[in-house]
Amino acid sequence: MTATLTVRPAGQPFLAYWSALTAGALGDAIVSMAVPFLALAAGGGVAGVGAVVLAGSLPRFLGPVYGLVADRASARVLLALCAVVRALGVGLIGFAALHLRVPLIALRLLALLNGALATLAYTTGAALLPRLVSEEELPRANSLLSAALMGTPLVGYGVGGALVHALGSGPTLLLAVPLLLSLAVAAPLLPARAPGAAGGGQAGRAWPDLVTGLRLCLEQPLLRTLMLLGALTNLALNLVNVRAPLTMTALDDGASDYAVFEMLISGGALGGIALVPVLSRRLGTDALIRLGSLVTVLGVALLAAGGVEVWWSGGLLLGLGLGVLEVAAMTRLQRAVPEKLRGRVLGAFLTSNAAGLTLGAALGRLDVPSAWLMPAVAAVLLCAGLVWVQVARSGADTSATGV
Structure with missing residues (x-):
């Protein structure tokens, strides 16, 4: 029997948002392929490409700022503005690349702007989603968005x-512009702000409002534990991203084996995402978080062993666990946090995830064998999962918070 997606007040708003998000993700991927080649053409070398990638990652640490903006402003306006400005920036660089060599500083600025606006759009959309679908269909909606x-x-x-191979980087960027504009087209179809859901705020309260999301996450056991799980899983993911190419090269045919490993992680994640709508009706969201955490622990632990096939198996389990965790944790968070605070809490989570990614990359560069490092990370993840079990059993919730 095929489940249908019931949305509120009708199917059009969610389907418009999902379609625009999918098109925008396609445009993002195309841009991410073209920009590194422009950096190489500018004479930046590997260091130049790395600087551009870093510039695009830094805005994630400003999550609380994005959350505050998402809570105070209209989602329609924010999503449309992000789409138009991103498309304009990409279009200008693409047009410039047709006629001259784009300087590296311009590519860094584009990456910084694109990263900031993409993160703001993600925070805004995640905070808006519970108003697009019924509470019962929230796991399915999150699954569809994560899959996109x-x-x-x-x-x-x-x-x-x-496209880069056939046309060059400049024309490729110009072809991505209409895809990036999709959210601007879909924005008028989204619901207006609910009365009293979020106010414009006062300038004098900017700083207290800014730290509200982080303070709430630290005060509430449920949110605090979810934040810890998110940071640790992102740490594990980036640690694996650093170690996998080196391990595959040392074990066997590096490039091809590594490609299979990444495909297994991605395929596992998509499989986990697809499982959430089915399993959530039987197990509940809290149980799914436990399940995703356990599968992630098993996947990381397997990576301590040698052998390409073992790493492939560990990668598949890691992706599966991460996929389940991502959707289940986001659904739990959206249900637990009042709408007026949802953006700021999501912003705090983005920042903690960024910290986990950064720490994972740093750990991966240490001169410590994976046979020691992976079990240690798996043990920490297991402890965090056990903490979640206790918190979930206690019935801790933030939905009635008076913050």
Whole structure:
């Protein structure tokens, strides 16, 4: 029997948002393929490409700022503005690349702007989603959105690479512009702000409002534990991203084995995302978080062993656990936090996830064997999962908070 997606007040707002998000993810993937080649053409070398990638990652640490803006402003306006400005920036660089060599500083600024606006749009959309669908269909809606964000780039990277090879980076960026504008087209179809859901705020309260999301996450056991799980899983993911190419090269045929490993992680994640709508009706969201945490622990622990096939198995389990965790944790968070605070809490989570990614990359560069490092990370993840079990059993919730 095929489940249908029931949305509120009708199907059009959610489907418009989902379609625009999918198109935007395709455009993002195409841009991410073209920009590194422009950096190489500018004479930046590997260091130049790394600087551009870093510039695009830094805005994630400003999550609380994005959350505050998402809570105070209209989602329609924010999503449209982000789409238009991003498309304008990409279009200008693409047009410039047709006629001259784009300087590296311009590519860094584009990456910084694009990263900031993409993160703001993500925070705004995640805070808006519970108003687009019924509470019962929230796991399914989150699953569809996560599948779009994770699955579409797998196609987009191939399309982007082919376009860069055939046309060059400049024309490729120009072709991505209409895709990036999709959210601006969909924005008028989204619901207006609910009366009293979020106010404009006062300038004098900017700082107290800014730290509200982080303070709430630290005060509430449920949110605090979810934040810890998110940071640790992102740490594990980036640690694996650093170690996998080196391990595959040392064990066997590096490039091809590594490609299979990444495909298994991505495929596992998509499989986990697809399982959430089915399992959530039987197990509940809290149980799914436990399940995702356990599968992630098993996947990381397997990576301590040698052998390409073992790493492939660990990668598949890691992706599966991460996919389940991402959707289940986001659904739990959206249900637990009042609408007027949802953006700021999501912003705090983005910042903690960014910290986990950064720490994972740093750990991966340490001169410590994976046979020691992976079990240690798996043990920490297991402890965090056990903490979640206790918190979930206690019935801790933030939905009635008076903050």
